Amino acid sequence: MATSILRSSLRLSSNTRNATVYFRSMSSQRDIDPSRLEFHPIATPKPLPEVSKLKFGHTFTDHMLTIPWAQESGWGVPKIQPYGPLALDPSCTVLHYAQTIFEGMKAYRHDDGRVTLFRPDMNMKRMNTSAKRIALPTFDGTALLELIKQLIRTDKHWIPTAPGHSLYVRPTLIGTQKAIGVGPPNEALLFVILSPVGPYYPDGFKPVSLFGTTEYVRAAPGGTGAYKLGVNYAPGILPQKEAAKQGYAQNLWLHGPEHYLTEVGTMNMFVVFRKENGGLELVTPPLDGMILPGVTRDSVLTLAREHAQGKIALPGLPTGLELTVTERPVKMSEVRDAAKEGRLVELFGSGTAAVISPVDKIGYLGEDILIPTGEDGMGPVSRAVWTELSGRQTGVIESDWSVVIA
Amino acid sequence: MATSILRSSLRLSSNTRNATVYFRSMSSQRDIDPSRLEFHPIATPKPLPEVSKLKFGHTFTDHMLTIPWAQESGWGVPKIQPYGPLALDPSCTVLHYAQTIFEGMKAYRHDDGRVTLFRPDMNMKRMNTSAKRIALPTFDGTALLELIKQLIRTDKHWIPTAPGHSLYVRPTLIGTQKAIGVGPPNEALLFVILSPVGPYYPDGFKPVSLFGTTEYVRAAPGGTGAYKLGVNYAPGILPQKEAAKQGYAQNLWLHGPEHYLTEVGTMNMFVVFRKENGGLELVTPPLDGMILPGVTRDSVLTLAREHAQGKIALPGLPTGLELTVTERPVKMSEVRDAAKEGRLVELFGSGTAAVISPVDKIGYLGEDILIPTGEDGMGPVSRAVWTELSGRQTGVIESDWSVVIA
16 A cells, blocks of 8 residues: 655755746646655565675665656656566567656665765756656656655665665666657656665775777767766776776777777776876766766865865875865876876776776786776776765765755 | 567577677676567557657657666566656666667558568667666667567557558667666666557648757767757656747757767758759768768768769759759858858758658857748758658658568
């Protein structure tokens, strides 16, 4: 039997929100409304998994959140219900034309029992940007976040508390029109599933090797690389297999005849050069339409800039070290030359899954560019940024970025 | 109750086929095997639709074909079963990472009761090429075609016989691994659904207008534009909406700073120029990795070349007219200049849905390039090619391209 939860506590705020939405969209379609939430609890909860055996994205909790959308009426009744198969018409849009977007975020359970999300407003904002790009319906991000919080609270005993563990949260929005014409769908489905995950590097940081990829592209000017769409992922699987055959972990997508660094597909890229005066330059490619605006990318940039401006002190970075933070195009030849001349300090990726991922080697035009890493696998900047960032995520360091939800 | 059909008639050929596959792949995984087909008939057949009210891709027949695949065992038991929802785990690959490919073909029912498919071997070949590109399993195309034929035979009373009507056949292959890591899936599902369709232009040919699109791209060098992947479609919906707002029917995707013509997303493009000597040049952009190798494109090229070589005579083309057939890059400026100088004879698209689609206008850099069309909406070459092509498809003209299946 369905139980309406949240209703009393949220009535006021949801009314206010609906009024705002009405004026904004000038439409009678309903937005996502947490006060309509129905809770259908699982009859027999599943046994909790053995934490040491967790494989990323293979285990899911007892419940999921679903919110249907229809062109005529807008967003329908949100339901927290037992995790289980979706019944999708074989003609529906997502199965033929790849109309799907998603987000990835992590919930952490702390020693004192509190549960937090890391900068979830950024994910809600990006999900709306993605929806618009692929002609899927947009929504009130605050309302969706309220429902995601309720889902996480429902299954919070699934969040592993071991160091480095968390609950991966996967909101997805798909076109479900039951017709095989190409166009904006008249039906869609938003769903959120939860997966308990272990640390990306269970035995300490292990640098990865990248294959500088020029034969295939992930994105192009005028394309969809700056949006978190499903279409940016499946085409990368074959190039990834080919890179793996040659002994590299992932593709580093290089753009144009100049071979500009873009990103890794699941991570943004950062390079640290040593300047002539001994200071360091932290560089990442600019958001030029081909690069995903990563939440971790933004966090790394913000922390490094605040350190450079003297607003905070990143742990372990020598005081007096000059740090410059730049978003600018970087060619592979610049990385190669810096490596040869001893000016390349480190190179690392940033993303929700691994947080920070040091790189020790890039295969480029038949040669291996070797990249320095410290004894712990990290370089000086990535180590400092990771310590601060993971401290904020796990609650060791207090921060506005960590949003308490339970 | 499941009934195994086809078994006795196909045992020999399928054994032979399996043996071949064994040697080819050196693996013990099973390929698609028609002799394993199970038939689960619908309990209550649906009423047949009113033919005059058919909307493209909105109506589906009583049955569908499904064939599961698993990494360890290969292709499983094919089933013809009642058309109905697929139960898909919310974590499955296609919903998150757009791992889907499809094909489109048409079955025609002729006055004498025969049912034919048009060059279906081309679709089977292309579907395997697409599967490989996106890390989905490949298969014996002859075996799949055998099963598709059986599905069409099962629902052949659904094929409308009114002029220009047909049964649209949609094979689709999706990744169904129940895990949200990005990689080759360990499970997949191939399914085929059937949709009775009316003529694309029920009231005679109506030329379409195109918007020369430079802000967005459909494909790029090193991308997936040459494969029939779902990922090539959803990103085009927003640009299509924007073109429609300006009064144009579809996007004509232009590539690079030179604005080379590529294709329309659902159609390949042909241009006819008048040469100085009065002869005609039929031009289409080459298969450079950004253009879908359309079956209709290939058919148009083949027919035009055979006419040019004197092997066949396309109906209605003046004898003695010199026709040159070329696959070469075409810039928009060449089309614009030819239009201004009266050397542009016609411009048309080719695809499975519309077969031939004349174009009367292209919006380009703020001006409209007007393209000649005849009184019936077509130009001399497209009219001749369409007459021959649709004659072969509907059985009016005998041809090897038309494969009798019932």
